[in-house]
Structure formats: C-alpha cells, structure tokens
Amino acid sequence: MSSVLTVPVGLGSRAYDVLVGDGALDAAADRLPGFFPRQRAILVTDSHIAPLHLERVITLLAGAGLACDPIVMEPGERAKSFAGLEQLVDALLERNIERSEAVIALGGGVIGDLTGFAAAVTKRGVDFIQIPTTLLAQVDSSVGGKTGINTRQGKNFAGAFHQPRLVIADTALLATLPERERRAGYAEIVKAALIGDEPMFERLDAAGAGVLQGAPLARAIADAVAFKARIVAEDELEHGNRALLNLGHTFAHAFEAEAPKDAIRHGEAVAAGIALAFRYSVARGECPASDADRVEAHLRSVGLPWNAASLAHKDWDAARLVARMRDDKKNQAGEITLILARGIGKAWIDPRIDTTHLVAFLETSLS
Known part of the structure; x- marks a missing residue:
C-alpha cells in the first residue's frame, strides 16, 4: 500500500491535489507531462536547494519525458523582492514561456512565494507547481494560493492569489532539513x-x-x-x-x-x-x-x-x-x-x- 496521502483542495475549476509522504515525487510522475506541452519543465530554485535536490527532480522529470530548464536564484529573503521578481520574470520571458506551460517551484517558502507571484503576473498568468522542501512550506505556504514578495513596509505586502496546479510534499526531501x-x-x-x-x-x-x-x-x-x-x-x-x-x-x-x-x-x-x-x-x-x-x-x-x-x-x-x-x-x-x-x-x-x-x-x- 502506498504511504503517499492525497489531500484535495476543492476550488472548483482551480481544484488541485496535495500529495504528502515519502515517495510523493514518484507518485506524481505520471501527472507531470500534462502540465508541460513543450516537453520541457522550467524550474525555479535557489543556490542552497539546488545542490541538495535539483538532480533528484531532474531525474524524475527525465523519466517522465521532460527536459528540465532550471533557473537558480540567490537564497534567502533578499530574492523575495521587486528586484528578485524582475529577475525571475525576465528569465521566464527569455525562455519564451507560453501560457500553456507550468513553472515548478522547488524550495522553501521564499521560492514558492516568489515563483507563484512571477507565475501570476507573467503573460497575465501561467500555471505553477509547488515542490516544497521545508516543513514550513509543505504544511503552509505551498497550499492556498498566497504568493508575494516583501517591500520596505513589510513582508508579503505585494502579491496575488494564484493557486498552484499541484503540490508535491515529499517528506523525503526533509531529510536535509536542520x-x-x-x-x-x-x-x-x-x-x-x-x-x-x-x-x-x-x-x-x-x-x-x-x-x-x-x-x-x-x-x-x-x-x-x-x-x-x-x-x-x-x-x-x-x-x-x-x-x-x-x-x-x-x-x-x-x-x-x-x-x-x-x-x-x-x-x-x-x-x-x-x-x-x-x-x-x-x-x-x-x-x-x-x-x-x-x-x-x-x-x-x-x-x-x-x-x-x-x-x-x-x-x-x-x-x-x-x-x-x-x-x-x-x-x-x-x-x-x-x-x-x-x-x-x-x-x-x-x-x-x-x-x-x-x-x-x-x-x-x-x-
């Protein structure tokens, strides 16, 4: 019996599943090709997470017939800013992302929030998938569609509600978590x-x-x-x-x-x-x-x-x-x-x- 649990988020036409447990990445493999009609998956992560988990996700995507095109941001809250948003949107546009394509967010809450906001505003909205790598992100920020960046006035003061299409909360990713x-x-x-x-x-x-x-x-x-x-x-x-x-x-x-x-x-x-x-x-x-x-x-x-x-x-x-x-x-x-x-x-x-x-x-x- 699979140890992966499926939790539905019921939002009508924007409903999606959250897969939870050790092996959730493998359990999601069959679902992924439908989100990437050009057989490439643009993935956003940061320079701290990339050495830990990027190769694992690239291998998963390859097994699903998808080439991974990673964008590696700087780690930490500094990336969650107007400058970071501009950098990421530019990177998506340079890759000529189409509205039929999804973007993968691989990381903690900063990467999830930033990627979700960039997905919400790029070409007036593209889909995104969350692969949260911290417990905080798995249980909170990856679910519910709150995306955003920080401003001088406070945390998350600029953002949008933009629901993911799928959340993959693989608890095996938490093994590297302090x-x-x-x-x-x-x-x-x-x-x-x-x-x-x-x-x-x-x-x-x-x-x-x-x-x-x-x-x-x-x-x-x-x-x-x-x-x-x-x-x-x-x-x-x-x-x-x-x-x-x-x-x-x-x-x-x-x-x-x-x-x-x-x-x-x-x-x-x-x-x-x-x-x-x-x-x-x-x-x-x-x-x-x-x-x-x-x-x-x-x-x-x-x-x-x-x-x-x-x-x-x-x-x-x-x-x-x-x-x-x-x-x-x-x-x-x-x-x-x-x-x-x-x-x-x-x-x-x-x-x-x-x-x-x-x-x-x-x-x-x-x-």
Missing part, C-alpha cells in the same frame, strides 16, 4: 489544530516530539493541509474565516520585523505568537488558563518557543511591537485585528483590539 527548521515548521501544524481541531491537538500532544519524524509527521502534515484546504475552499481570498489561519502571526510578524536579521525563524515567531494569543485571551477572560498552559507546555515539549522570553532574541519593546502590529495586512479601519482563542480548537477573529490594553499586556509578558 532540526531547528523542522521544529519551526511544526508550529504551522499545531496552529491548525489550535484553530479548530481539538482532537488533532490531542493526537499531537500525545505524540510529543515523536511527531516530528517518519509516518507520524506525514500524517500530521496531511491533517494540517486538509484543515487549511477546508478553510481555503470556503474563503479563498481571505475576506472572512481564512484570516483564522493567521493565529499567532500578527505577533510573529512584529517579532520578525523587530529582531536582527536571521535571529529567529518564522515558525519560532509563530509559536511564540500563538502562545501570546492564548495568554492574551486568558487576560481578557475569554479562554481558560488551563488551555493556555497546555499550549505552552506542548510548544516547549517539541522544542519551540512558548513565550516571548524564550525566543532567541530578547530585546523587545511593547510599544514598538504594537506599532508593527498596526501595519498588519489583516487590519481594517485603522484597528488591529487579532486571532484569539476561547479554548483549544476554538479560535476567533477580533477586528478591534484595544491597543492600550495590548501594550500593557505585552509589557507584563515581556518582563
């Missing part, structure tokens, strides 16, 4: 459970750190992707409940903006942000303290930050963090929107946060 990155990616898995799937949290909590390896990890990825797929199918353009998927992220983006470059990972900031969202909900009398305690204990058990003080960077200023939170894309009418919790699996959206109370809460939490 343990810190694996743990950081797990934050997005537990986030899904905390938003709206208490039984899933119970399973994750029972597994503890063992959930980060092998078949339990593949199952957890598939569960989190299925949860996200349901929300995306209901609210593709994030006008309503899709904002729930940002649990912990408003705090996290503020941490990332204030921290020195590379001091903290996105998933680490999300974990601390999730813990703060639960603890702030407790402070407002909306969530049992015991649930916040359980969340913090679980994050700590898998090696993730469980509060702001446990992040690698510790020099935070409450007022500056809240000022960063004012710039969040979810905000409306000048008010900060937060995803809060009435308990484990019971997240909700509050579009009008009292900033004075929030600053006071953070001052206490940071001290």
